[in-house]
Amino acid sequence: xxxxxxxxxxxxxxxxxxxxxxxxxxxxxxxxxxxxxxxxxxxxxxxxxxxxxxxxxxxxxxxxxxxxxxxxxxxxxxxxxxxxxxxxxxxxxxxxxxxxxxxxxxxxxxxxxxxxxxxxxxxxxxxxxxxxxxxxxxxxxxxxxxxxxxxxxxxxxxxxxxxxxxxxxxxxxxxxxxxxxxxxxxxxxxxxxxxxxxxxxxxxxxxxxxxxxxxxxxxxxxxxxxxxxxxxxxxxxxxxxxxxxxxxxxxxxxxxxxxxxxxxxxxxxxxxxxxxxxxxxxxxxxxxxxxxxxxxxxxxxxxxxxxxxxxxxxxxxxxxxxxxxxxxxxxxxxxxxxxxxxxxxxxxxxxxxxxxxxxxxxxxxxxxxxxxxxxxxxxxxxxxxxxxxxxxxxxxxxxxxxxxxxxxxxxxxxxxxxxxx
Amino acid sequence: xxxxxxxxxxxxxxxxxxxxxxxxxxxxxxxxxxxxxxxxxxxxxxxxxxxxxxxxxxxxxxxxxxxxxxxxxxxxxxxxxxxxxxxxxxxxxxxxxxxxxxxxxxxxxxxxxxxxxxxxxxxxxxxxxxxxxxxxxxxxxxxxxxxxxxxxxxxxxxxxxxxxxxxxxxxxxxxxxxxxxxxxxxxxxxxxxxxxxxxxxxxxxxxxxxxxxxxxxxxxxxxxxxxxxxxxxxxxxxxxxxxxxxxxxxxxxxxxxxxxxxxxxxxxxxxxxxxxxxxxxxxxxxxxxxxxxxxxxxxxxxxxxxxxxxxxxxxxxxxxxxxxxxxxxxxxxxxxxxxxxxxxxxxxxxxxxxxxxxxxxxxxxxxxxxxxxxxxxxxxxxxxxxxxxxxxxxxxxxxxxxxxxxxxxxxxxxxxxxxxx
Numbered sequence: 001x002x003x004x005x006x007x008x009x010x011x012x013x014x015x016x017x018x019x020x021x022x023x024x025x026x027x028x029x030x031x032x033x034x035x036x037x038x039x040x041x042x043x044x045x046x047x048x049x050x051x052x053x054x055x056x057x058x059x060x061x062x063x064x065x066x067x068x069x070x071x072x073x074x075x076x077x078x079x080x081x082x083x084x085x086x087x088x089x090x091x092x093x094x095x096x097x098x099x100x101x102x103x104x105x106x107x108x109x110x111x112x113x114x115x116x117x118x119x120x121x122x123x124x125x126x127x128x129x130x131x132x133x134x135x136x137x138x139x140x141x142x143x144x145x146x147x148x149x150x151x152x153x154x155x156x157x158x159x160x161x162x163x164x165x166x167x168x169x170x171x172x173x174x175x176x177x178x179x180x181x182x183x184x185x186x187x188x189x190x191x192x193x194x195x196x197x198x199x200x201x202x203x204x205x206x207x208x209x210x211x212x213x214x215x216x217x218x219x220x221x222x223x224x225x226x227x228x229x230x231x232x233x234x235x236x237x238x239x240x241x242x243x244x245x246x247x248x249x250x251x252x253x254x255x256x257x258x259x260x261x262x263x264x265x266x267x268x269x270x271x272x273x274x275x276x277x278x279x280x281x282x283x284x285x286x287x288x289x290x291x292x293x294x295x296x297x298x299x300x301x302x303x304x305x306x307x308x309x310x311x312x313x314x315x316x317x318x319x320x321x322x323x324x325x326x327x328x329x330x331x332x333x334x335x336x337x338x339x340x341x342x343x344x345x346x347x348x349x350x351x352x353x354x355x356x357x358x359x360x361x362x363x364x365x366x367x368x369x370x371x372x373x374x375x376x377x378x379x380x381x382x383x384x385x386x387x388x389x390x391x392x393x394x395x396x397x398x399x400x401x402x403x404x405x406x407x408x409x410x411x412x413x414x415x416x417x418x419x420x421x
Numbered sequence: 422x423x424x425x426x427x428x429x430x431x432x433x434x435x436x437x438x439x440x441x442x443x444x445x446x447x448x449x450x451x452x453x454x455x456x457x458x459x460x461x462x463x464x465x466x467x468x469x470x471x472x473x474x475x476x477x478x479x480x481x482x483x484x485x486x487x488x489x490x491x492x493x494x495x496x497x498x499x500x501x502x503x504x505x506x507x508x509x510x511x512x513x514x515x516x517x518x519x520x521x522x523x524x525x526x527x528x529x530x531x532x533x534x535x536x537x538x539x540x541x542x543x544x545x546x547x548x549x550x551x552x553x554x555x556x557x558x559x560x561x562x563x564x565x566x567x568x569x570x571x572x573x574x575x576x577x578x579x580x581x582x583x584x585x586x587x588x589x590x591x592x593x594x595x596x597x598x599x600x601x602x603x604x605x606x607x608x609x610x611x612x613x614x615x616x617x618x619x620x621x622x623x624x625x626x627x628x629x630x631x632x633x634x635x636x637x638x639x640x641x642x643x644x645x646x647x648x649x650x651x652x653x654x655x656x657x658x659x660x661x662x663x664x665x666x667x668x669x670x671x672x673x674x675x676x677x678x679x680x681x682x683x684x685x686x687x688x689x690x691x692x693x694x695x696x697x698x699x700x701x702x703x704x705x706x707x708x709x710x711x712x713x714x715x716x717x718x719x720x721x722x723x724x725x726x727x728x729x730x731x732x733x734x735x736x737x738x739x740x741x742x743x744x745x746x747x748x749x750x751x752x753x754x755x756x757x758x759x760x761x762x763x764x765x766x767x768x769x770x771x772x773x774x775x776x777x778x779x780x781x782x783x784x785x786x787x788x789x790x791x792x793x794x795x796x797x798x799x800x801x802x803x804x805x806x807x808x809x810x811x812x813x814x815x816x817x818x819x820x821x822x823x824x825x826x827x828x829x830x831x832x833x834x835x836x837x838x839x840x841x842x
Binding site: 142144178263297298299302304305311315328332335359361 | 562563564566595596599672719720721722723724725726727728736746747749750752753754774776778781782786788805806809810813
């Protein structure tokens with residue numbers, strides 16, 4: 001029988017943040033009890049050890065001894081600094097370099113685990129806003145997926161509707177653009193800003209961009225921008241941070257602080273003392289609505305000179321939808337066309353370009369024209385990454401309209417301009 | 422009954438390049454009769470108008486009036502213009518937009534088929550060099566593969582060794598960078614330049630870049646550059662063409678003329694009247710050696726939040742080598758690591774980054790460190806496309822040294838500088 005960790009704590013009169021010693025299956029651990037996440041396994045209790053690591057311990061047949069009462073470190077901190085003249089924002093920590101630190105014993109960077117660690121790196125924000133910090137996840141960027149996207153969107157909707165304040169999501173940079181798109185499709189209407197930010201250099205390094213990016217994000221979270229956005233270091237070095245449309249941005253450098261840009265448009269604005277807006281954007285509305293969740297069974301295929309029809313078949317077999325990152329204007333070799341058309345007859349297949357900038361146009365060359373006739377979906381100038389997330393969302397929520405909605409703009413993911421003069 | 426445009430011309434005693442007035446279905450056009458392409462619709466006659474555009478006119482029920490006799494600009498040209506004081510170059514036509522024309526009956530662009538058609542679009546070159554033109558292939562960019570790469574490399578080696586002159590390869594732009602890499606690895610030593618070029622707009626459109634790019638290529642083909650290079654419109658508009666290292670360049674826009682760039686370095690030089698070199702390059706050597714051919718059974722995998730371990734297994738099953746386009750510094754989610762390590766224990770698996778700019782560094786984060794320990798190959802700042810072609814070449818020619826050679830620079834495909842300070 002599985003016993004829930006909450007029940008285990010209740011029976012033993014232990015609260016979150018209490019310091020305890022646990023004996024589980026003959027192994028002993030000492031540390032502080034951490035809050036349970038809704039997606040943790042029921043029987044797992046998370047303990048923060050003195051070396052800074054969190055571990056999950058099964059409570060089945062475990063024994064616990066109270067060492068000292070704890071106090072939520074979250075409470076005190078925010079109270080102490082709260083200034084009633086300032087507006088509020090919430091920072092949701094999810095992991096990544098922005099909330100990470102270097103482990104000097106190994107040289108590796110570890111994600112931070114607690115809300116305090118997020119607040120710690122956001123000193124500059126406190127002159128701008130009262131910060132509510134929550135570490136809802138501690139996940140490396142490359143481990144973020146549909147389950148995490150869902151959790152984050154739902155928590156943002158709760159915060160918008162209950163606290164009536166903007167939300168900054170501190171996130172790893174690798175897949176930040178995927179998550180930004182995922183939030184944009186789930187949160188089509190928002191009453192307050194949703195800003196993703198991160199850092200390319202961890203906050204304990206002199207070259208860190210964590211502070212600038214967090215401060216810029218706070219300013220953006222206090223604006224009236226009603227589209228999900230990313231705030232990171234602007235493209236031109238040492239020019240503050242920039243704000244980009246979340247569905248149009250990508251990480252284009254592995255390590256530079258100026259890694260982010262929108263290949264098909266300029267940034268929405270540059271943030272220094274205040275925000276210098278450069279583009280029109282949708283403003284916030286009256287309420288935040290959430291339609292969360294994704295179909296996960298999809299494929300993203302990068303076309304290249306060695307890919308074969310057999311490769312296509314094995315990658316797409318059993319999938320519910322396919323995004324193709326074709327060459328140039330949206331091409332696949334003629335050896336592949338029969339396979340692509342066959343798949344497109346069964347499930348939605350959408351074309352994007354591995355060029356990343358510019359729009360596709362399958363009507364120019366003969367191979368492309370065959371794809372159009374076979375109902376391969378034209379996604380305009382949508383990024384492959386965004387198209388993937390959009391299809392995953394549509395397959396879950398608009399199953400009957402995937403083809404039609406993939407080809408139309410929903411939340412700013414497609415530019416109005418076509419690129420072939 | 423469809424009347425062929427050739428028969429229509431014959432009956433009216435009109436020749437190609439004659440200036441005529443045509444009345445077709447009540448609309449009047451005046452211009453020069455253009456040569457018919459073998460794949461045009463039979464009843465369509467192509468007329469070059471005075472505004473520079475070509476249009477297709479149906480000859481059914483049309484009436485034509487001769488205005489003046491024309492002279493084929495083609496005939497005699499190579500003879501007429503051959504100037505013994507000028508050096509020679511060879512242009513190898515392989516297909517693509519640079520040697521294509523618009524089919525005015527459908528609006529589609531078709532590849533050109535003949536050597537003369539290539540020469541026709543290279544008017545400006547004749548003041549610089551005596552041009553030998555050969556159309557060795559007529560293949561759309563997306564249909565180029567290892568067989569074509571082999572054929573082109575072998576023909577270049579013959580021309581270098583027999584005619585002792587530089588070679589310009591006119592190529593479709595979509596996969597030009599893959600082919601440039603393929604030639605670079607096959608032709609490690611060259612006695613004369615090898616320059617790939619193409620155009621984003623076909624040569625019968627006023628905005629064409631075909632002439633500029635061909636002229637720039639000719640200048641590069643007459644230089645002493647001993648690395649395989651790409652010459653295309655420079656990144657800054659209307660600033661002539663630029664020359665890039667073939668293993669470092671990629672097409673980054675679907676339709677703009679300024680589509681090409683090297684994400685991890687600047688161009689080798691800018692070409693206007695002459696070449697303004699900006700970087701060191703390897704100069705040509707004494708002879709051209711060719712080691713042609715590729716292992717085709719490889720995979721290129723783009724990591725994304727929805728890819729699963731099962732996807733990995735089905736894509737890599739039975740392959741001889743795998744290139745991973747990981748996130749950020751070279752990451753895959755922890756759900757994939759076991760699978761990646763298993764594959765890397767059997768065949769070479771090399772990591773690149775989907776950021777495209779910057780180098781990978783798998784030692785920073787814990788997921789990456791597991792990959793390094795499992796012998797996933799670090800490719801530095803090599804582009805995923807280049808890494809794919811390199812692995813295909815190594816598997817064929819250096820089977821025992823694939824892992825070691827993938828991690829070292831061979832022909833300029835890796836930058837010396839690592840990007841994480």
